[in-house]
Amino acid sequence: MRRSGRRAAAGLLATLVLALVGCTAPPDGSEVALERLADRLRALPGVAAVETSLTEADPKDRPDEWIAGLDIEATESGLGIAAExxxxxxxxxxxxxxxVGLRIPEGTHGAAVSLDPRLEDDVDMAGLLRGQSFAAGVDLLPWWRSVALADGAAFADAVPALRALAPTADLALVRGTxxxxxxxxxxxxxxxxxxxxxxxxxxxxxxxSTTSIERAxxxxxxxxxxxxEVAGILxxxxxxxxxxxxRPRTSFSVTAPDYSEERSGWLGLPLGSPEPDDLALGDPPAPVIDPAEAAAALxxxxxxxxxxxxxxIAASGVPAEVTTVVAPCSDASASRAEGHVVIPVFTVLDSAQEPFDAVVAGWAAEGFERTDRASGRDFWTTxxxxxxxxxxxxxxxxxxxxSLTATAECVPQ
Structure with a gap:
């Protein structure tokens, strides 16, 4: 009796703490599903360890949205484990x-790699970059994309080589500070x-050093x-x-180690020069639009x-009618086709779980990945x-x- 009473008290205390700090519990079943997925991953040949996390996306503004994390470590240096x-x-x-983050150690295949294995283009890029003599490591994660520069390699030599291999990748070369x-x-x-x-x-x-993005x-x-002295050199x-x-001229700033003083300016211009009026050079060129091609694409x-x-709908097993429209994209310079449907699964079934699973399994089989969640809606992209x-x-x-939606790519108008 004492033990059950203590458990009840502990549960009550946990509930009270959650209420006081304003936290919400993760969605029903998500913790179990995440651990089952982790166990399946641990059983794969070539997986050394799997760590999991389940956290609120934004406790203040989006308390009902949660993010599951998988940190996976491979045993060998080959990239084949990424597909598994x-x-x-x-x-x-x-x-x-x-x-998802997958860490692959260095070895006969090249430098160590960290990436999201769901992004096949990144897996291919990692295979290309990790074998370069200037690369001591490759990180291609959504929050950090970089190549560690090997000791003895020069930035002046590595940057042109990296640019030739991945001209549109927007990577950073990093060594020390x-x-x-x-x-x-x-x-x-x-x-x-x-x-x-x-x-x-x-x-x-x-x-x-950072690159420019449009009007930045x-x-x-x-x-x-x-x-x-450093400011004068720049x-x-x-x-x-x-x-x-x-493109717009690069700016620079040089700060004293104690942050007491700073010098700033623009590459190639005397110190004290006003800011160049050249930000429009960062704008992408306006696309040349053929109205007939745009109509055909829509x-x-x-x-x-x-x-x-x-x-x-066919995967769910319950008939429904699709509605489609053409709507403007977010920047209003393009349009796209959108479709939506509500499949009335409760007219046939007591639970929506089986048709839900069938639908998303079909999307996954076609190469779509779940990338976001908001207000109870799961978003899948490719x-x-x-x-x-x-x-x-x-x-x-x-x-x-x-409730299902699908959107086509934007078509410039």
Missing amino acids: VRREVSAGVPEVALQ TSVGVDGSSPGAALLSRIDAFAADPRVERLT RGSIRLTAADFD AATADEAAEAGL AEGESGVRAFLEAA SAERDDRVASASIRGTQEGL
């Missing part, structure tokens, strides 16, 4: 978003030469003892892309989302270019049945 893990996690965890963002045209040769010199200079404590400049930030360093009119998308949702132009789908249980 991908198949196992493809259906996700019910009612929560899923984040030096991090250099790389894209198709920056950093330029002059700045790279300076970066190698700064990285070897004991007076420079930290260096971070690239920048280089340093912490250095001789900040005036002001005298050419910005080849800016001088060719290809029609293909409309047919595609209809067929996609009709396949989901990075592959599909002939039917379907880019995303969603599913949610309602009182009327299963």
Whole structure:
């Protein structure tokens, strides 16, 4: 009796604590489903360890949304384990978003790799990058995408090689406290030469270089003892892309180690110069639109989302009618086809779980992955270019049945 009383008291206390701090419990069954998935992964040949987590996405603003995490460690250096893990996690965890990280050790196949195995393009890229002589490690995770620069390798040599291998990857080259963002045209040769010199200079404590994104400049930030001297060197360093009119001029800032003083400016311009009026150079070129091609693409998308949702209806086993529309995309410069349907599963079944599972299993088999969850709706996306132009789908249980949507890729107008 004492033991059961203590358990009851502990349960009451846990409930009281949750109420006081405003926390919510994870969706029913999600913890069990996550652990079962982890056990299946642990049973795979080539998996050394699996750690799990289940956390609220945003306790303050989105307390009902949860994120399940899987941190998987492989036993050997081959990338083949990525496909095995991908198949196992493809259906996700019910009612929560899923984040997956797979760590593959260095070995005969190359440097160590961390990635999301569900992203096949990243797996291919990792295989390409990890064998390069300049690579000491490769991280291709959604929150950190970088290549660790090997000791003895120069940034000036590695950046052009990385750019040739992955021209659109938007990666960072990192060694110690030096991090250099790389894209198709920056950093330029002059700045790279300076970066190698700064990285070897004991007076420079930290260096971070970023690339430009549309109307945002690239920048280089340093912490250095001789900040005036370093600022003067950067002001005298050419910005080849800016001088060719290809992108906005890169800014720089140099801060004293105690943060008491800072010098800032623009590559290739004298100290004290005003900000260049060149941010428009970062705008992407306006697409050339053929009205006939745009109309045909929208029609293909409309047919595609209809067929996609009709396949989901067939998988559920309950008849329903699909509605499609053409709607503007978020930036209003493009349109896309959208479809939706409510499958009245409760007219035939007592539970929606079996048809729900059948629908999402079909989406997973077609290469879609669950990438988000909001207000009880699961969102599925694909990075592959599909002939039917379907880019995303969603599913949610309602009182009327299963609510499904599908959207095609945006078509510039």
